[in-house]
Amino acid sequence: MSSEENNKKTSGLTRREFIKDAGIVVGGASVASMALLSACKGDTKTVTQTVSTTVNKTVTKTVTVAEDGVELTDLHVILNGEPRVCHIEANWTLRDALKEGMGVISLKDMCNGCGACGSCSAIVNGRPILTCMALAVECDGAEIETAEHLGVINHPLVNAYAKNFCAQCGYCTPGFLITAKALLDKKPNPTDEDIIDALGGNICRCGTYPQHIIAIKEAAKGGK
Amino acid sequence: MKTLEIFEHINAKSFEDAVAALQKGNAEVVAGGTDLIGTRRFNVLPSNPATLINLKTIPNADYIKEEGGFLKIGALAKLEDIAENDIVKKKYAALAEAAHKTASPHLREMGTIGGNICQLNRCWFFRKDDNYYDCLRKGNTKTCFALTSDNRYHSIFGMEKMCAAVNPSDTAPALVALDASIVTTKRTIKAEEFWAVAIPGSTVLDSDEIVKEIQIPTPASGSKSAFKKLAIRESIDFPIVNCAVLITSSGARICMNAVHNKPRRATDAEALISGKTITEELATQAGEKAVEKAVAMSNNKWKIAATAGIVKETILAAANA
Ligand SMILES: Cc1cc2nc3c(=O)[nH]c(=O)nc-3n(C[C@H](O)[C@H](O)[C@H](O)COP(=O)(O)OP(=O)(O)OC[C@H]3O[C@@H](n4cnc5c(N)ncnc54)[C@H](O)[C@@H]3O)c2cc1C
Ligand code: FES
Numbered sequence: 001m002s003s004e005e006n007n008k009k010t011s012g013l014t015r016r017e018f019i020k021d022a023g024i025v026v027g028g029a030s031v032a033s034m035a036l037l038s039a040c041k042g043d044t045k046t047v048t049q050t051v052s053t054t055v056n057k058t059v060t061k062t063v064t065v066a067e068d069g070v071e072l073t074d075l076h077v078i079l080n081g082e083p084r085v086c087h088i089e090a091n092w093t094l095r096d097a098l099k100e101g102m103g104v105i106s107l108k109d110m111c112n113g114c115g116a117c118g119s120c121s122a123i124v125n126g127r128p129i130l131t132c133m134a135l136a137v138e139c140d141g142a143e144i145e146t147a148e149h150l151g152v153i154n155h156p157l158v159n160a161y162a163k164n165f166c167a168q169c170g171y172c173t174p175g176f177l178i179t180a181k182a183l184l185d186k187k188p189n190p191t192d193e194d195i196i197d198a199l200g201g202n203i204c205r206c207g208t209y210p211q212h213i214i215a216i217k218e219a220a221k222g223g224k
Numbered sequence: 225m226k227t228l229e230i231f232e233h234i235n236a237k238s239f240e241d242a243v244a245a246l247q248k249g250n251a252e253v254v255a256g257g258t259d260l261i262g263t264r265r266f267n268v269l270p271s272n273p274a275t276l277i278n279l280k281t282i283p284n285a286d287y288i289k290e291e292g293g294f295l296k297i298g299a300l301a302k303l304e305d306i307a308e309n310d311i312v313k314k315k316y317a318a319l320a321e322a323a324h325k326t327a328s329p330h331l332r333e334m335g336t337i338g339g340n341i342c343q344l345n346r347c348w349f350f351r352k353d354d355n356y357y358d359c360l361r362k363g364n365t366k367t368c369f370a371l372t373s374d375n376r377y378h379s380i381f382g383m384e385k386m387c388a389a390v391n392p393s394d395t396a397p398a399l400v401a402l403d404a405s406i407v408t409t410k411r412t413i414k415a416e417e418f419w420a421v422a423i424p425g426s427t428v429l430d431s432d433e434i435v436k437e438i439q440i441p442t443p444a445s446g447s448k449s450a451f452k453k454l455a456i457r458e459s460i461d462f463p464i465v466n467c468a469v470l471i472t473s474s475g476a477r478i479c480m481n482a483v484h485n486k487p488r489r490a491t492d493a494e495a496l497i498s499g500k501t502i503t504e505e506l507a508t509q510a511g512e513k514a515v516e517k518a519v520a521m522s523n524n525k526w527k528i529a530a531t532a533g534i535v536k537e538t539i540l541a542a543a544n545a
């Protein structure tokens with residue numbers, strides 16, 4: 001039985017559904033979700049722990065233990081410049097937390113979580129990584145950038161990608177975009193070889209590969 | 225996407241911390257997670273330890289530095305940082321190139337060198353979802369499914385403990401060629417003696433032992449090294465065969481991987497090229513020498529020829545570096 005079915009059986013409301021709801025609330029999320037959790041779960045225990053995060057900051061955080069004994073931890077991140085928080089379980093990947101807890105829809109899943117397609121890419125603490133292969137608990141305190149942010153900051157990549165037909169079905173495009181952004185952050189004037197190298201882990205089933213090279217070079221020149 | 229099995233998660237603050245947690249039993253360590261997360265997600269093994277000990281929270285364990293005649297690399301150093309490091313590129317080229325050719329850019333930004341040398345094997349029977357093939361590396365039966373089924377990528381140097389899987393690490397042959405040592409929480413192990421056929425592991429490490437550091441003696445000036453790899457999808461795939469070569473003024477070290485359960489030195493080929501001027505003809509002979517003792521399984525005779533070719537190319541690349 002999947003853990004989702006398991007949860008449904010014990011509570012009537014799956015934890016996933018619950019976290020989806022709670023994740024929409026920013027700022028007051030902990031308080032609001034805790035009340036909701038007590039309402040739907042009956043007994044929960046709340047304990048406060050001091051832990052050090054992956055970026056070596058020591059923070060105090062709240063650990064909520066649900067009725068079935070599963071620990072729900074708060075994940076605090078800076079997502080696209082904004083502080084965000086959601087509840088996670090120890091087995092959640094970063095993709096689960098961002099997508100289901102914080103509503104980030106640019107994280108795709110083309111390879112079923114094998115780590116082989118790049119469609120779930122995000123920039124975490126300055127590195128382009130696969131969110132399907134990162135554990136959410138290990139990303140507490142992280143600074144995360146997703147493809148959504150490129151639209152917000154009006155990055156030249158967005159126009160260059162649209163103008164040069166980098167998207168056919170478009171499913172792989174956010175993964176390519178955020179990987180290209182990481183490349184431009186590191187090398188503002190990449191060569192063709194740099195681009196091919198940096199996009200080596202991104203798969204496009206529609207075969208848009210040559211367009212990305214044109215678009216990224218155009219974006220590097222400020223979109224011209 | 226499948227969810228992972230539920231587990232307890234501990235952030236280690238030191239190697240001693242992590243060892244203590246391992247000694248409590250039913251636990252394993254995670255570094256970059258790029259091998260381990262997939263293994264758990266697809267239920268490759270019959271069961272997984274309940275507790276996961278995160279090594280990434282150990283401070284200052286990801287250094288890359290030269291010190292006292294050695295290059296010292298912390299076990300938690302990311303492959304991308306090794307590939308991009310100027311000293312590594314200049315004096316330990318085989319390792320920089322091996323790290324650069326490992327997996328994809330994203331996986332190199334996550335994967336560590338410690339995880340790369342400790343990763344489980346990639347035999348497609350062993351890795352099949354939901355523990356489908358209950359093979360002998362899982363401790364349950366005496367069957368190696370590769371023996372009677374599609375074994376086109378399996379060992380060309382025979383089986384070890386009845387297993388025909390190959391070691392998939394790209395950095396491993398570079399570490400052997402460069403004569404590295406692996407420093408663990410218990411001892412220092414020569415790279416050549418580091419790998420083994422365990423259940424399900426691929427190293428000689430005890431269950432409560434963790435890799436802390438890799439040490440590589442600085443090659444004498446004038447030494448050259450190179451790494452080459454044959455893979456299907458070049459920008460991301462595992463090696464079908466790979467090779468690292470170090471050429472010094474008086475000798476040579478050649479190591480192949482993905483051809484046997486452990487990285488394998490080609491000592492006969494080394495003897496053939498030691499101290500000689502490398503020509504294309506000599507490199508070809510050395511490539512053939514390297515596979516002289518190879519034995520094909522039912523589907524992988526082609527791999528012997530491929531291996532001879534990669535060894536030849538790597539020797540030439542090192543000589544012309
Ligand atoms: C799509 C894909 C392609 C890949 N391609 C390649 C490739 O071409 N070449 C290649 O070599 N690899 C490849 N890999 C495998 C893997 O990603 C890399 O080997 C990576 O370096 C593993 O490091 P990690 O830190 O992520 O290991 P983890 O997944 O964290 O750990 C791997 C194993 O090593 C153990 N471990 C980790 N660190 C230590 C330590 N310090 N001491 C003791 N045990 C430890 C863990 O318990 C675990 O069993 C690929 C993986 C994927 C998903
Ligand atoms: S979903 Fe394919 S790499 Fe993450």
Ligand code: FES
Nearest residue numbers: 168169204205206
């Ligand atoms: S545009 Fe369709 S997968 Fe890339």
